[in-house]
Amino acid sequence: MKHQSEYRAPELARSLADAIARLRTRPWTLMEVCGGQTHAILRYGIDRLLPADVELIHGPGCPVCVTPLESIDKAVEIAGQPGAILCSFGDMLRVPGSRGDLLTARAEGGDVRALYSPLDALTVARDHPDRQVVFFSVGFETTAPATAMAVWQAQQEGLGNFSLLVSHVRVPPAMEALLDAPDCRIQGFLAAGHVCTVMGYTEYEPIAAARRLPIVVTGFEPVDLLAGIHRCLQMLESGQHGVENEYRRMVRREGNTAARRLLEQVFQVIDRPWRGLGVIPASGLGLSDAYADFDAERRFSFSRVSAPESAECQSGRVLQGAIKPDQCPAFGTRCTPEHPLGATMVSSEGACAAYYRYRPTVRPSGPPLYPQPDSQS
Numbered sequence: 001m002k003h004q005s006e007y008r009a010p011e012l013a014r015s016l017a018d019a020i021a022r023l024r025t026r027p028w029t030l031m032e033v034c035g036g037q038t039h040a041i042l043r044y045g046i047d048r049l050l051p052a053d054v055e056l057i058h059g060p061g062c063p064v065c066v067t068p069l070e071s072i073d074k075a076v077e078i079a080g081q082p083g084a085i086l087c088s089f090g091d092m093l094r095v096p097g098s099r100g101d102l103l104t105a106r107a108e109g110g111d112v113r114a115l116y117s118p119l120d121a122l123t124v125a126r127d128h129p130d131r132q133v134v135f136f137s138v139g140f141e142t143t144a145p146a147t148a149m150a151v152w153q154a155q156q157e158g159l160g161n162f163s164l165l166v167s168h169v170r171v172p173p174a175m176e177a178l179l180d181a182p183d184c185r186i187q188g189f190l191a192a193g194h195v196c197t198v199m200g201y202t203e204y205e206p207i208a209a210a211r212r213l214p215i216v217v218t219g220f221e222p223v224d225l226l227a228g229i230h231r232c233l234q235m236l237e238s239g240q241h242g243v244e245n246e247y248r249r250m251v252r253r254e255g256n257t258a259a260r261r262l263l264e265q266v267f268q269v270i271d272r273p274w275r276g277l278g279v280i281p282a283s284g285l286g287l288s289d290a291y292a293d294f295d296a297e298r299r300f301s302f303s304r305v306s307a308p309e310s311a312e313c314q315s316g317r318v319l320q321g322a323i324k325p326d327q328c329p330a331f332g333t334r335c336t337p338e339h340p341l342g343a344t345m346v347s348s349e350g351a352c353a354a355y356y357r358y359r360p361t362v363r364p365s366g367p368p369l370y371p372q373p374d375s376q377s
C-alpha cells in the first residue's frame with residue numbers, strides 16, 4: 001500500500017500539474033485509450049487540474065463497451081440452448097444486445113454464471129461433463145492471456161464440453177482507426193499501461209513514426225497519469241514523436257514474452273466489429289486453427305437476426321472521443337446505470353458511467369442530478 005500511496009501523493013500531483021501549466025504554450029488534445037484511465041481521471045479530477053486548453057478525450061478502451069451487439073446476441077442464444085452453461089465476466093451480463101441481455105436470459109431459465117476468470121469455467125466444465133460449458137470471453141490484450149491459458153488447458157485435458165465465444169480486441173488497430181477519422185483531434189496518446197505490461201510497446205512504434213505523434217505508456221494512479229500527460233506535452237511542445245514509457249515499474253518494451261508466445265499460439269489476428277465504431281481490420285483475436293475445436297461459434301448455430309443500436313444512444317461518438325458523455329441528451333435522465341441505453345453506461349469502465357459517478361452536473365432547474373461521489377471507493 002505504501003507504493004500505491006506514493007502514486008496518489010497530493011503534493012506530487014500538484015507539482016506535476018504546475019509543471020504542465022508552465023510547459024504548455026498552446027492548446028493540446030490528448031486521448032487516454034483505456035477506460036480504467038478514464039475512471040481514474042474523473043475520480044481524481046485530473047482533467048480539472050490541467051490548464052483549460054489541455055483537453056483529455058476518452059478513448060474506446062472499455063472492453064465491455066466495444067463488444068458488438070452480435071456477440072452479445074450469440075451469447076444470449078447459447079444461454080437459451082438446453083443443457084448449455086454460459087459463463088462470462090459479471091459486467092457482461094447487464095450489457096444489452098439487440099434482444100435483451102444475459103441477465104434476462106437467466107431470468108428466462110438459462111444457466112448463466114458470472115465468473116472472475118475463464119479458468120474458473122474449466123472447473124464448471126469438469127463438474128458438469130454432460131453439459132456444454134461456454135465462456136464468453138471479451139477484453140483487450142490484458143485479459144486475452146487468461147483466455148488463452150484456459151483453452152490451452154482444456155486441450156491438454158481433452159475437455160470436450162468446454163468452448164469459448166471469443167470477442168477479444170486489439171488496441172493498436174483501433175488507435176489507427178481513430179486517427180483516420182476525418183474529424184480526429186488527437187495529437188498524442190496515453191497508451192494503456194496494463195495492455196503494454198502484456199504486449200510491450202513495439203506495436204506502437206510504427207504508429208508513432210508514421211503519424212508523427214507521441215504515444216506515452218501511462219499507468220493508472222493520479223501521479224502516473226499526470227506524469228504521462230507531462231511527458232506527452234513535453235514531446236508535443238518540442239516537436240518530438242515516438243513512444244515513451246512512463247510506467248516503467250510495470251512495463252518493458254518487449255512486454256511479457258511468455259504471455260505473448262501463448263497468445264500467438266492460441267489466437268490469430270482477425271477483423272472484428274467494435275460497438276459504435278464498425279469493423280476495424282486486424283483488430284480482433286480469434287482462435288487459431290489448432291484450437292478451432294474449442295470455438296463455440298462452430299458448436300452452436302445462430303439465428304443471425306440482429307436489430308440496430310438504440311437510435312438515441314451516442315456511445316459510438318463517445319467511444320471515438322467526438323463528444324463527452326454529458327453532451328449526450330439522454331445522459332443522466334433517460335440513461336442511467338440503473339436503466340442504461342448503451343454499453344458505455346453499463347460497464348464499470350464505461351465513460352458514461354464514469355461521468356455519472358464522478359462528475360456532478362445540475363439539471364437546467366432543480367437540484368443536483370446526483371450526489372458528489374466522495375464516499376465511493
Ligand code: SF4
Pocket residue numbers: 312313314315316318325328329330331332335336340341342343344345346352
Ligand atoms: S449517456 Fe447513455 S445514451 Fe448517451 S451515449 Fe452514454 S450510454 Fe448512450
